[in-house]
Amino acid sequence: METAIRVRDLRKTFRVPERDAGLAASVRSLVRRRYREVHAVAGVSVDVAPGEVVGFLGPNGAGKTTTLKMLSGLLVPTSGEVSVLGHEPSRREKAYLGRMTLVMGNRNQLQWDIPALDSFELNRAVYRIPEADFRRTRDELVELLEIGDLVRKPVRTLSLGERMKAEVAAALLHRPQVLFLDEPTIGLDIGAQKRLRGFVAEYNRRHGAAVLLTSHYMADVQALCPRVVVIDHGQVLFDGGLRELTARFSPHQTITVQLATPGADLSGYGTVVPADEGRVAVQVPKAQTSAVAARLLADHAVTDLTIEDPPIEDVIEQAFADRSAVAS
Numbered sequence: 001m002e003t004a005i006r007v008r009d010l011r012k013t014f015r016v017p018e019r020d021a022g023l024a025a026s027v028r029s030l031v032r033r034r035y036r037e038v039h040a041v042a043g044v045s046v047d048v049a050p051g052e053v054v055g056f057l058g059p060n061g062a063g064k065t066t067t068l069k070m071l072s073g074l075l076v077p078t079s080g081e082v083s084v085l086g087h088e089p090s091r092r093e094k095a096y097l098g099r100m101t102l103v104m105g106n107r108n109q110l111q112w113d114i115p116a117l118d119s120f121e122l123n124r125a126v127y128r129i130p131e132a133d134f135r136r137t138r139d140e141l142v143e144l145l146e147i148g149d150l151v152r153k154p155v156r157t158l159s160l161g162e163r164m165k166a167e168v169a170a171a172l173l174h175r176p177q178v179l180f181l182d183e184p185t186i187g188l189d190i191g192a193q194k195r196l197r198g199f200v201a202e203y204n205r206r207h208g209a210a211v212l213l214t215s216h217y218m219a220d221v222q223a224l225c226p227r228v229v230v231i232d233h234g235q236v237l238f239d240g241g242l243r244e245l246t247a248r249f250s251p252h253q254t255i256t257v258q259l260a261t262p263g264a265d266l267s268g269y270g271t272v273v274p275a276d277e278g279r280v281a282v283q284v285p286k287a288q289t290s291a292v293a294a295r296l297l298a299d300h301a302v303t304d305l306t307i308e309d310p311p312i313e314d315v316i317e318q319a320f321a322d323r324s325a326v327a328s
């Protein structure tokens, strides 16, 4: 099979009742309802290969969750084609549900009052996982996620980060080949985010699973996703490598220098931007980076010089700004 996920011109339109403010309007709306259409997903096409990890990015309301819900079979598309591991998700065939998983950082599937281990047993029954496979996978996940002690305590007594790890273990017991991860690290502290990221990378490596991940934390995306799909207003704005994203939407680089004698005015080299104590940074058009760096080295006693692309957050913000400029 060449693709794990194949999506063509996927659309989801919600019909939402419209209501004006005020009591009279409320009463009127009971008699005659007016509706408005929300085009949450408006023509998304994307392919994901087996074993590929793809970041699915976009601002709030861009249509990411709606897309993931359609790919996992929770929502029926308004139109378009979706095939995941050769299945049509909206049919919700058992064979399909047994090969994929959807993890939503802000939802929990574990029972609150019992230990996660007992919920794992429940999943074993639901997914009809053979006992030996179940034990092997459970023990592997418990070890990788370092949750040996935690899974014996009632879930309600766990911290958010601990619970999220148990949630992820529960979601992977049936060894899915496709993972839809919707903000899996939301609300976690930096250390917990990092461990969960490491775990996703390891699961992907060991089992060759395809992963489609949404996150507002760029550290997740940079660590896990060689490729990103950026959407806005339900449409794909960009599909490619993180480096290409930077190349496409950010025409600038930042040169930061440390000078032997601080205090020089570098505004003649580019736009001076804030830098760490004792350093000066100038932003310059990418095509001029080498020439400006060479001039700086020739003109000043430079003790340290670095050249950096802007942070990925800024690049994405720029992508949306460009889009608004084009649209208006």
Ligand SMILES: Nc1ncnc2c1ncn2[C@@H]1O[C@H](COP(=O)(O)OP(=O)(O)OP(=O)(O)O)[C@@H](O)[C@H]1O
Pocket (backbone or CB within 6 Å): 014, 015, 016, 038, 039, 040, 058, 059, 060, 061, 062, 063, 064, 065, 066, 067
């Ligand atoms: N069940 C629904 N009924 C009506 N509108 C909906 C429904 N679900 C989502 N929408 C709307 O569809 C659009 C896309 O929402 P979606 O949750 O997919 O965005 P998102 O990219 O996941 O955003 P976020 O980053 O905030 O989670 C939004 O305008 C949202 O209000």
